[in-house]
Every structure is written in structure tokens, then in C-alpha cells.
Amino acid sequence: MDMIVGGPGAFIGGVYRIAACLDGEIELVCGAFSSDARQSLEMGAKLGLSADRIYGSYKEMIEHEHETGEMDFVVIVTPNHVHYEPAILALLAGFDVILDKPMCHSLEQARHLSRTVDETGRTLCLTHAYTGYPMVKQPRQMILRFDIGLVRKVYVEYQQGWLSHDNVNSKQTQWRLDPKQSGPSGCLGDIGVHAFNLAEYVTGLQITHVCTDLRSVIDGRQLDDDVSVLLRFNNGASGVLMASQICAGEENSLKIRVYGDEGSIAMHNARIPAGHPESYIEAFANIYRNFARTVRAKKNDEECSSNELGDFSGVKEGVRGMTFIETCVANSRKDNEKWTALKE
Known part of the structure; x- marks a missing residue:
């Protein structure tokens, strides 16, 4: 996975990173952790990422990772007004998306994002932790x-x-x-x-x-x-x-x-x-695990009736x-x- 923002001083970014890795099914491989390129680089270094996988903007990251094909999905933990654009760019580049709530800045954006999910066939998870x-x-x-x-x-x-x-x-x-x-x-x-x-x-x-x-x-x-x-x-x-x-x-x-x-x-x-x-992180971990297994099953064209597949809020709930x-x-x-x- 990649993370957009969630850098210095961001509470939820740390929670998401712990939750995502709890079951050993997801690895953080790159990120654009701040709109400030220096702060993003410092944060990525603290997380042990190589310098060539740490970006100064989400646009740069999505474009480069699309070319390399080494990333599966994007986690967006920005303020509400920066949900829509990176989500659209990620979907159109072939990446699945995990997005914080509320899904967008407006209902109009939410409806367009929903159509983009349908058109691209990607999976979008909305992090309603509870x-x-x-x-x-x-x-x-x-x-x-x-x-x-x-x-x-x-x-x-x-x-x-x-x-x-x-x-x-x-x-x-x-x-x-x-x-x-x-x-x-x-x-x-x-x-x-x-x-x-x-x-x-x-x-x-x-x-x-x-x-x-x-x-x-x-x-x-x-x-x-x-x-x-x-x-x-x-x-x-x-x-x-x-x-x-x-x-x-x-x-x-x-x-x-x-x-x-x-x-x-x-x-x-x-x-x-x-x-x-007390189970706050584990609740997020359940969502990340279910998302990862759903994405993996779709990627491998697997037929599976597991209750975990699709058991997370998505674009419909976002709209x-x-x-x-x-x-x-x-x-x-x-x-x-x-x-x-x-x-x-």
C-alpha cells in the first residue's frame, strides 16, 4: 500500500499503518506523507522506506507508481477537501483505494467518484471504523x-x-x-x-x-x-x-x-x-484485512463465499x-x- 499524508502530527495515519500491518497481509511500500516535500522525506525515512519511494506530492507518486506497477492500493488520510482528486487519480491509474470518511467534499463529487469506481472496476473502502x-x-x-x-x-x-x-x-x-x-x-x-x-x-x-x-x-x-x-x-x-x-x-x-x-x-x-x-486499532485492522482479501480475490479471479469479502463500507455507503x-x-x-x- 501507499499512504497519502498521515505524516508528522497526524494521529490517524499512525493508527492506519499499525492496523494495516497487523495481520501480515499488507506492507507499506511508498508514500507522500506531507504537502511539504522535506517533511514527507523525513517521515518516509523514519518509516524505513527507500528514498526513491518517498514523494513530495500524491500526483507524482501515483504517476510514478503507475509506471512501475509495484503498488496495489492507495490509502488517503487527508482533510475532506483533498479526498476526491487523489481518489479519482488513483482509480484511473488502476489502483484500489481506502478513503477516510466522509467520502468527499460534496455529494456531487461522491456521485462522480461512485461512477468512476463502477467504470474502472476497482474497489473502494470507506473507513467507518466502528x-x-x-x-x-x-x-x-x-x-x-x-x-x-x-x-x-x-x-x-x-x-x-x-x-x-x-x-x-x-x-x-x-x-x-x-x-x-x-x-x-x-x-x-x-x-x-x-x-x-x-x-x-x-x-x-x-x-x-x-x-x-x-x-x-x-x-x-x-x-x-x-x-x-x-x-x-x-x-x-x-x-x-x-x-x-x-x-x-x-x-x-x-x-x-x-x-x-x-x-x-x-x-x-x-x-x-x-x-x-480498546479495540480501536483491531477494528481498523479487520477493515484492512477484509479489503486486502477482497482485492486479492478480485485480482486472482477467485470465487469465494467468505463473510470477510466485501465486509467494509464502500462507495455506496460514501454516497x-x-x-x-x-x-x-x-x-x-x-x-x-x-x-x-x-x-x-
């Missing part, structure tokens, strides 16, 4: 077996407190609150989309309509830091999604409750930074995530319309 947890996969299977009967009600929430004050000033904060880099939403696109993805993954249902209250609690912020969404699902169930980054004292508190007509399931992931569950974000943003701006349908 779907990698065994204790997330367990209730999903229970619900699909109708162990709790027909789903009637879903509550999902993701609360953080790191943006509770207006004096938070860091590189991670700045791009997340900048519409030019983050996209049309702040909190919703950063963590609310995780809750959305988890609700659909665990229940096996799709959200069809939303009624949204999108707020910027801290004065002066251009993007939301607090979100409440009423949900309607395609089986008639209803639900509530809450996401906030101004809940002082919370770290990464992700919880879901699902109620059926014969029982219920409740679970939470709460505690890499503080608040993430749905961007649809959810933009529909919620649009709905929150309407005074006279309660419900807005999700249209892909």
Missing part, C-alpha cells in the same frame, strides 16, 4: 436473523466535548470548522456521519427521511458543532440521531439502541484519543453519507418543511 468491531457485527447478525423481531425504534448518538469552548485552536480544529476544507457541515460530517452509518449497518435498514436541527452553539463558527436529527427508516421504523462536539466532559461516546417487537439491543463504544474503545449530510443541512434551513427525503 463497523469493524466484533460487538457491532454481533447485533447486526442478530437483527438480520430477526432475533429481536421487526425493528421499530433506533437511537444513535455520538457525543464529544473537545469543541466546548471558543478558544480551541489547533490544526485539527481549524480545518474541521472551515467550510472550504470540511465541506457543508462540521459536526455532522465529522462524527454524525459515523452515527448514521452505524444505524444503517447494524439494522440493515436505510434512512429515508430526516428532520434536522443543525446548530453552531459557539458564536462565530461557520459550521455546526451540535446536531439533532429525527429519522424515518424504509421499514416504517423511526429513530433519533444526536451528534455534538460541545458536550463538555465527553470524549468519544458512541452509543446505539435498537428496539424490535420482540426484544432490544443496546451497546456503546466509549473510551487513541481518550474515549475510543449515502454525503446524501445524508447535504439533506440534513438543507432541511435545517427550511422553516416550513418538517421532513426531507434522502435522494441519491
